[in-house]
Amino acid sequence: MFHWLERNPFFFAVGVFIVIAYAGIVTILPDFMNSARPVVGTKPYTVLQLAGRHVYIKDSCNACHSQLIRPFKSETDRYGMYSLSGEYAYDRPFLWGSKRTGPDLMRVGNYRTTDWHENHMLNPAEIVPGSIMPKYPHMFKNVADIETAYAEALTVKKVFNVPYDKSGMPKLGTLEEAKAQALKEAEEIVANMKSPEVKEALKRGEIKEIVAIIAYLNSLK
Template identity: 70%
Template sequence: MFHWLEKHPFFFAVGVFLVISFAGLVEILPNFAQQSRPVIGTAPYSTLELAGRHVYIANSCNACHSQLIRPFKSETDRYGHYSLSGEYAYDRPFLWGSKRTGPDLMRVGNYRTTDWHENHMKDPAGVVPGSIMPAYRWMFTNAADIDTAFAEQLTIAEFFSVPYNKPIPMKDGSTKIVKMGGSVAEANALALAEAKLIAADMKDQDVKDAVANGEIPEIVAIIAYLNSLK
């Protein structure tokens, strides 16, 4: 057998390749699969949050803001617990970012609130003197794309088995169910119900009126998304 292999270098190479590949897969895959499982407390995005995530991506927030806290004391003091792989289980695509012109936003939902985001998006320098972040006033008038968010939910629920409408374990031992509508109309209704809760904490009368009329401005969606980052 070995003499035969030594006389046939091509098949020897194929054999070596197979053995090393198999060993690599056995070593790497189970660990990789384990690491990328969602950690306890990580829930999929609701329709409105997903629409907000689309607004976040469309406005290139990730060009200036990272979503990745490294395990250094100086970072965890400022941003909270360092990031774990499993916390990105429902992020498609992940928004780690590669540059921090602004601060990290991985857990911004823990230390900023709806009304703060509203003031800040309207006039960043008014809240943070010297801030170079531009104002995003159009978010207060542009409508969020709930239909696309719902389409994405349907897709990821189908192809990646993202657990919508299923109990998800939370850190305190309870379970949480993230609802996904069964139809476009139902998804819009769910998003609107969520948007009403956000708008109740906002001050802009135009946004409040829009939500009362059944419209969802982008600002509501992105605040819902930012509040969900914990």
């Protein structure tokens, strides 16, 4: 019955392509523009949060932690609302991760706080018995790279029109203004921390990596 089609492998391939492409068009295209736009309330990261994001990437947190909550009850019970694509609009790159050795962190800002992160980063196994997460004491020593974070923010603002400095959005301004703003945000976080090292560094105008990464983790909501 279909010998005529089997004799023409090229047209057979074209037919297969059309059928599959049509399926793609019907399922992907109708909502594509809509779902790619930022969800209402999604804001770009502040410079301090961005510096923390760099620490997150540098220390490879995304190798063990995902940032993607799937629409299953078992996941939403534990991690909160499922993720929407528009929530990643300002993530460059997104940090979905591919493996959950540790729990998902998409909305960790909703259920963990500054003091918890401080204790946990110093010695995870003490807080969570049986945890295999390594210790990150170097975050209390290294200084966060605010300049690079500012450079990234400025670049995405100029190149991709990320809405910094718009009303209701984070302020960017000049490098000096951004540094002052980052210090102000850092102060709020350090107020909830105990480490004397970090507190003294902040008085000297130094923001430690731990402060930046806590700012980032707290912003994940």
